[in-house]
Amino acid sequence: MTDLDRDDLVTAIRSAIASAPNPGAAMTQAVRLLKDAIPYYSWVGIYLLDGNELVLGPFLGKPSPHTRIPLGNGICGAAATEKATIVVDDVNADPRYLACSIETKSEIVVPIMEDGEVLGEIDIDSDTPAAFGDADRQLLEQVAALLAESLSEE
Ligand code: SME
Numbered sequence: 001m002t003d004l005d006r007d008d009l010v011t012a013i014r015s016a017i018a019s020a021p022n023p024g025a026a027m028t029q030a031v032r033l034l035k036d037a038i039p040y041y042s043w044v045g046i047y048l049l050d051g052n053e054l055v056l057g058p059f060l061g062k063p064s065p066h067t068r069i070p071l072g073n074g075i076c077g078a079a080a081t082e083k084a085t086i087v088v089d090d091v092n093a094d095p096r097y098l099a100c101s102i103e104t105k106s107e108i109v110v111p112i113m114e115d116g117e118v119l120g121e122i123d124i125d126s127d128t129p130a131a132f133g134d135a136d137r138q139l140l141e142q143v144a145a146l147l148a149e150s151l152s153e154e
Pocket residue numbers: 043045064066069073074075076077096097098099100101107123125
């Protein structure tokens with residue numbers, strides 16, 4: 001995907017979020033647009049922080065056994081605790097990794113933050129090793145910022 005295509009995707013996600021009737025619908029639309037646009041995004045989901053747990057919201061891909069992840073666990077828990085994007089090129093070499101599907105090879109987790117507080121995160125798995133680069137990080141951090149606006153207006 002070219003930078004221009006990614007700009008178009010951000011524009012499409014921005015307008016879908018803006019016209020969504022509520023934050024749940026906004027998250028569902030963002031997940032759908034990301035999953036449809038990028039073939040190597042094998043699993044796309046959003047977790048929301050509820051107390052000390054991340055709770056799975058909208059997702060596309062195989063059902064995950066990890067519907068509630070305590071903050072101390074997994075790559076998801078690490079990204080929320082560190083308040084920073086985490087890219088893992090080889091999930092099987094990362095001791096933090098909680099397996100969702102045997103096919104998954106790499107993962108990116110991007111916190112959704114408002115005023116320094118984590119509201120949730122975007123979690124994407126790929127069946128391709130080392131699938132996620134700077135362009136994915138930039139794209140997903142932009143989408144996370146749009147979702148943060150939507151979630152904080154609740
Ligand atoms: N792999 C994640 C768990 C979520 S599933 O990938 C959907 C983790 O290690 O936190």
